[in-house]
Amino acid sequence: MLSESLKKTIRQIHKHVADNLIDYRPRSSQNYLVAEIAKTLAGEYHKQQRICVIEAGTGTGKSLAYCLGALPIALAQKKKLVISTATVALQEQLISKELPFFAKHAGLAIKFDLVKGRHRYICAQKLSNAINGDNQTQLEFMPTLTSPLSEMETKCLTQLYDAYVNKKWPGDRDSWADTIPDRVWNLIACDKHACQRQMRAHQLCPFHMARQRLMQMDVLVINHSLLLADLDLGGGKILPEPDNTIYVIDEAHHLAHITRDFSSAAATIKGTIDWLEKLLKFAGKMAKVLVGQKAIGQNFKLSDSINDASKNLKVVRDILDKTEFNYSKDDTYRFAHGEIPNALHSKAKDISEATLDALRALNKMHDTLVQDVSDGDIKPYVADPILGESGYYINRLELLNKLWYSYATKGEGIPHARWIKRLDYKNHHDHLLSDCPIEVGYYLKDKLWEQCAGAVLCSATLTALGSFDHFAYECGLAKAEGVKYIKVPSPFDYPKQATLHIPNASVEPTDKAFSDHLAITLPDHLNTQQANLVLFASYWQMEHVVNALRKQGYDLLVQGELSREALLKKHKKNVDNNKGSILFGTQSLSEGLDLPGKYLENLVITKIPFAVPTSPIEEAQAEFVQSKGGNPFLSITVPDAAKKLVQSCGRLLRKESDKGRITILDRRLVTKRYGKAMLDTLPPFKRQIDH
Template sequence: MLADSLKKTIRTIHTNIAAKLPDYHSRPSQNYLVAEIAKTLAGNYHRTERIAVIEAGTGTGKSLAYCLAAIPYAKQHKKSLIISTATVALQEQLINKELPFFAKHAGIDISYELAKGRQRYVCAERLYNALLDDPSQLNFLATTDAPLSEKEQDLIKQLQAAYKKGTWQGDRDTWPSVISDNVWRLIQSDKHSCQRQLASHAHCPFHSARDRLAKADVIIVNHSLLLADLELGGGVILPEPADSIYVIDEAHHLPQVARDFSSASSTLVATLEWLEKLAKFNQKMANTISSTRATGLNFKLADAINDSAKDLKNVKTFFADNYFVFNEDNVHRFEQGQLPKGITHWVKDLKQSSANMLKFLTKMHDALTLDLSDGDVSKKVAEPILAESGLYLTRLDSFAKLWGNLSIEQSNPPHARWLKQLEYKNHVDYLLADCPIQVGYYLHDKLWQECAGAVLCSATLSALGSFDHFAFEAGLKPIEGVKYIKAQSPFDYKDKAVLTIPNISKEPNHKEFSDELVKVLPNYIKKDEANLVLFASYWQMNQVAEGLRKKGFSLLLQGEASRDALLTLHRDKVKNGKGSILFGTQSFSEGLDLPGDLLTNLIITKIPFAVPTSPIEQAQSEYIETKGGNPFLSITVPEAAKKLVQSCGRLLRKESDSGEITILDRRLVTKRYGKAMLDSLPPFKRKIEY
């Protein structure tokens, strides 16, 4: 139960923060969230299952709410607070603005750090060795990279100098200019070669960053890094789940990130090529390791390489010799996730041989690491070999994961599996891929059942008035103790915005809908104001833009310049009183912040239904149909409803904002699902034309 002492602490911190926030006024919905989060984490609703799912409308102040409730609770119970986000923008807002303000004025001592993946950091030793004259130091690059240009060599010299002086801490994101991938691959930290136990790597930026994480009260991560830690068993990159409270902000992205993380793929011909190089490297590595530490390992690795190459050639020949129907994207999806029976025995063998390759190369790598640590092999000889070995181990991780996944014969639901034909000038290659279509079980087992508590929040977690769809996707459905909360936005939607659905003659499924948009949009665009027009596809956006430009409209079009450049032009035009018309697709419907006069007229051309074109989406639909369900109503409509809410959320960003929303899709009125979609939107004043 929530202790009186903690209640008092939270109230005191809230008072301290409120006194320092400019233009602060009490928000009932925010106060409600603070109380509900604190009670959930304290076990008021369930003794062991302490999870809250919160949908908080725009302007609720959810980030301050979870900080006010979760930070004091975590401090009092000696837990780490891990805040995970989906976007860099929110990470930067938390680490550069909100947490520094909180730490300064809360009246309690808190420390916070931003956690990044290992590959965002430079390896000091690799940076030092990057431009050595001895080519043997860099010979492994022939397997991956083009030679460095003179400009790239100059950049490395600048990086070396800045790191040595201490003006750069070795974080890729803090270097003022772009570091090309060709350069960064050469100098980035690698888990296989940049190891703390090696004296030359003990103080590399990545290890220093991890030392700071171990002392931090609050850790900011992205969803991918959170999943990476869970994949390793939890408590490897981040603190142990059992010792952590998780705040999952922008939580509607979590299932998709988990799905991406669980997928695996590999090309066949390209893999055969690097396996051939690995076979040669194997002998070179064996010659370097002390004989007593790696006796026979190179022979075992050679056998595993030969076994994998032989079976992989057979799989490649099978796909080349048999007829498969490929779609316009050169993709063939295996129905029900069933691979051809002709390759199943090779799949099982490849599962074993790929696991063996990974195991034996790892042992050889560890043996050489020990040799280097003990001084039996010089750093000059060992470092480049460990770097090359690390590259192969990374590839083998992915290779073994694919064949391990593909060897799962029956699963419910099945995995999505597909073959993509890759055509080059000289040859044809095949990409073989596997992805689970549901990952709720993974999040349930790895995160929700292990953590000390969790708060999941977003402006769009419910769909059509229910949390059921998200709960199922995120693995929360079986957990009876989950507290589901809806916090209303403090905005007065009826006075601030009007939602209009015009009576236009054609619906989006009509072949002449684009022409209809060209005809009617001039009636709803306000040339002297800030307009945002959202489309469901690039194709339709470009077609309509061409038609309107012929009519003399000046447009800012997504894709014709970078996002930042377009928004800068948009802001400049509005501030100079010229008005602006910004055209964008679905990616502009989320995370786009144009407050006040920067957006007063929002036009949505059609309901953002996703067309199931990817193998994963098709497999999901197929599975639902086999169970007697309707994939359109089960997946497509709920997802579109959430996206429509996100789109409408672009208009009102602050309580003082106002404007108009026009949706040019009559299906909101003519279809049965339309009413449920309309009811899921904020309570704008409605104007439906008949």
């Protein structure tokens, strides 16, 4: 329960923070959010399941609300607060602006830090070896490096080394001012297999120093991928233990999609046979370095299991070469309902078992080498390149086993999308096999919701067509007891601040002539004296219109022609010089784009952003819904498009002082039943619908 003293503390903190915020206005919606978050996390609604799901419109002050509602509770319960985001922009905002301000004015002695994945840091030992070794040493250290570093890459490596040893650079990729080429970074990046804290030579590596600091932190800011990496390891391996953590999942509408990507696996056939051959040679080299007889036995086991896997993969190669699959235009064939042929299934079991045996043997050899170094039997400079290479093969074996284990389970349990893609090279062809679970709710339920001390999930777009059902189902919260769902409106005065216009149209968006129609009618809805943003549903349609308008003399800023940062810089410069600006983009530009005030006054959406189910995963999802008697268009496509439309319209108003106009050139919003439902989920702008 929320004690009176804790309520008083939260009210006092709120007052301190509010008194120091410029242009602060008391908002009932924000106060309500703070109270509901605090009550949920204190267990007032459910003793065990302390989870709330919040949709809060732009301008509500979500980040301040969850800091106020969750931090005092976390401190009182002696729990860590982990804030997970989907975008770097929000992480930077929290670390450089929101949390420093909150820490300064809340009167709480809190420490916070940004947690990055291991691969964002250098391994100091690898950096030293790369600098002090010759070209051959570099090639040994990085199995994927097929040729020595170029002169430019070597110069970059030297600059990194000098800056690090002179304490002018802390050793993480993000704080280096220039771009570090991937070939250089992959040579020196920290990895869990070679850079281990129990080895004396690695104890002062930047990653381990950063992890030590985390133990003293009250608040950790992470991204969704790092959260999933920790859950995949069982929780509490990278981050604090889930039962000792209160999670804030900001930008939560990305969670299911990122979880799905994280749970997928893929591998080629002939490519795998090739690298298994290299692993066989490497294992012999590794066995010679190891001290003791046990390693010899593990090497025999490793060799046997690699040979078994290769033999069975060659059978699979022959099956795929001989079978006439009905490939699509992009050389993809999806197995209906995720069910693979029996011949492939029996081999999948054999490959799954062989790769698991290989993984166990290689892990044991790897651990033996780590122990030999710790015991002083092998020098670190001898062991490091071998540990780096064995770590590289361990990662590949893990992914290979993940794929074939899933193929071996066939269509049992959770529905999966499984497909083959034909790959044609100059000298040979190959097959890429892929696997992805269609539903990931069960995973989040088991690994996160049932383990954590509490969770707050929030975003400006979590409902679809006015309901949380779609989101709850995707994220594994659909049948969970005690989950609190809260929808908080934005403080904006929508009818006064913006007009939504749906003009008449003679051509339907599904018509082939629609692109030409857009090119003709779009100029009527642009204001060359203002800041314009035009959003398209596809790249090719955008390019078609761009070509037509440029012939008419229009000066356009087009997504893809410049980096996002350069594009926005140019757009703002145009507006600052009173020139007006026209920015063209696709759906990816409709999220996380902040153009307040004069930087966006005229927004045009050319088409409802329906996703065409062209990827094997989307096709499998639709097939699964149909197999259950559902309508994939109404249960997946429409809710997803409705959320995207809300996001797109959300670009116009960022502050309570903003004003402008939204034009949607898709009449289906008024002619179709689903369109009217979508229209009703949009904010209550002043409407102008032509008849």
